[in-house]
Amino acid sequence: MPPSGLREIQNRENNNQKVHPQPMEESITQNQEAMESMISKIFTNISSLKAAYIQLQAAHTPYDPDKIQAADKLVIEELKNLSELKHSYRDSNPKPPSASPEDSRLAAEIREQQSLLKTYEVMVKKFQSQIQIKDSEILELQQQIQESNQKRVKLERKLKQRGLLAKDSEDSEEENVLFSMDLTPSLFSAVVESTYKSIHDFSKPLINLMKAAGWDLDAAANSIQPSVLYAKRPHKKYAFESHICQRMFSGFDEESFSVKAENLTVSRESFFHQFLALRAMDPLDILSQNPDSIFGKFCRSKYLLVVHPKMEVSFFGNLDQRNYVMSGGHPRTPFYQAFLKLAKSIWLLHRLAFSFEPKVTVFQVRNGSEFSEVFMESVVKNVIVGDGDDKPKVGFMVMPGFRIGGSVLQCLVYLSGVKCTE
Structure with a gap:
């Protein structure tokens, strides 16, 4: 080549x-x-x-x-x-043909x-x-807060209608303030009125349960308040209201309200703060948060005092509810919830009474006392009250009265042997 x-x-x-x-x-x-x-x-x-x-x-x-x-x-x-x-x-x-050791x-x-x-x-x-x-x-x-705000607004309206809430202009930014810090006898008077209503409301289911259990209501009323001449037979319901008041107001003049606990001494501002904080809350919600609080202990002690064991046995056939309360619980039964509304109203009244300076004091009148329009008010509104020697006598006291500084809130009494107008 x-x-x-x-x-x-x-x-x-x-x-x-x-x-x-x-x-x-x-x-x-x-x-x-x-x-x-x-x-x-x-x-x-x-x-x-x-x-x-x-x-x-x-x-x-x-x-x-x-x-x-x-x-x-x-x-x-x-x-x-x-x-x-x-x-x-x-x-x-996508699909390598082969893979090296490094790969x-x-x-x-x-x-x-x-x-x-x-x-x-x-x-x-x-x-x-x-x-x-x-x-x-x-x-x-957030929904619960909204519902609470709606309830608060309704409560504010009611309080404004009764003169218990400062009526500022409609454009006021103070709409969230339910009460001014100035405590007045009119405020306490309105709470007393609400408290008596709660006593009346609780007496209804109590009497109805007694009827259903076959109790002799006449005999029961006479055992509570003997030797009283009632103008009408239905007036004997006031004897049961008196029974409730006597036990619920026991210890009212004490700061502890007969509750045994430590460190109970608080300022009157703290008492008023407690009144404001609890007034719009459901009592069962309060107790569910802290069943052993001072308020919880108060409810337990008063329930055991107001509702006799024989009553419970006749009402419910057992002492299960009582034993549950004694063990530190708060049952969700309708009867106990009705009692809690009563207990809360009495508790709030006590908190408010100790918010004043000097504190509000409670007073009572004895059975057989001569009726005085200054210190007493007849629980029956249509009674005929005489003058002089014809003044009626107190059959029994239904609800105690209160002294607020120089003012007096009359106690409610049932007058024995009087007549009622139609």
């Missing part, structure tokens, strides 16, 4: 060698750099996800809805970034991070579920 032909073949081989090696090395280098960049991004995002997850945990103790939402958004953002990296890797490497190691690390990612996704969903539960609880509490 001529030299010129040999040189031509060698040149061709050299040219063929120059076409392939260099582009293949560049491609391998680029793939390695892309893979290293991908792995670096994955580890960075995993670290960021861990940090966001820790932040989400910290926002739950104490519970902070704003911080939880911010951390939740951050976790979701990091999860989206990892998802995008996963799709980017799959698009760039296998990287693939194993990716699978490990993906498994960790799924774990975080499960935990995030769990926290999101907890957030939804907390949000539902918040909405429920």
Whole structure:
């Protein structure tokens, strides 16, 4: 073969060698750099996800809805970034023909991070579920607050109608103030009136249960207040109201109200604050929050004093309710709830009485005393009251009276042997 032909073949081989090696090395280098960049991004995002997850945990103790939402958004953002990296890797490497040991190691690390990612996704969903539960609880509490505000507005209207709430202009910003701090006899008088109504209301179910149990109401009334001449037979209900008052007002002049507890000495401002705080609350709600509070102990002691064990046995056939009360509980029975309304009204009256300076004092009148219009008021409104020697006598006191500084709130009495107008 001529030299010129040999040189031509060698040149061709050299040219063929120059076409392939260099582009293949560049491609391998680029793939390695892309893979290293991908792995670096994955580890960075995993670290960021861990940090966001820790932040989400910290926002739950104490519970902070704003911080939880911010951390939740951050976790979701990091999860989206990892998802995008996963799709980017799959698009760039659809189905590699073969895997080197280095590629296998990287693939194993990716699978490990993906498994960790799924774990975080499960935990995030769990926290999101907890957030939804907390949000539902918040909405429920907001609804309760709204209902309480509606009740407060209704109460304000009633108090304004009775002159117990300062009537500012309609555009006043003080609508949330139910009472001014100036205590007046008219305020106490209105609460006394409400208290007597609660006594009257509780006597109704008490008498009805006695009737249903077959009690002799005439004999029961005579045992409570003997030797009383009633103008009408239905007036004997006042004997039962008297029985309730005698026991409920026992210890009223004491700051402790006959409740044995420590550290009961408080200022008159504290007494008034308690009056304001409890006046609009349901007594069962108060006791459910703190069944062993001073008010809870007061309710238990007065219930056991007002309702005799024989009554309970005849009413309910057992002493289960009494035993439950004695053990420190507050049953949710209709009868006990009716009693709690009575107990709350007496308790509030006591709190208000000790809010005055000097404190309000209670007074009573004896059976057989001569009727005095200054200190007494007949519980029956249509009685005929004579003058001079014809003045009627007190059969019994239904509800005690009160002294507020120089003012007197008359006690309610039932007059014996008087006539009633039609």
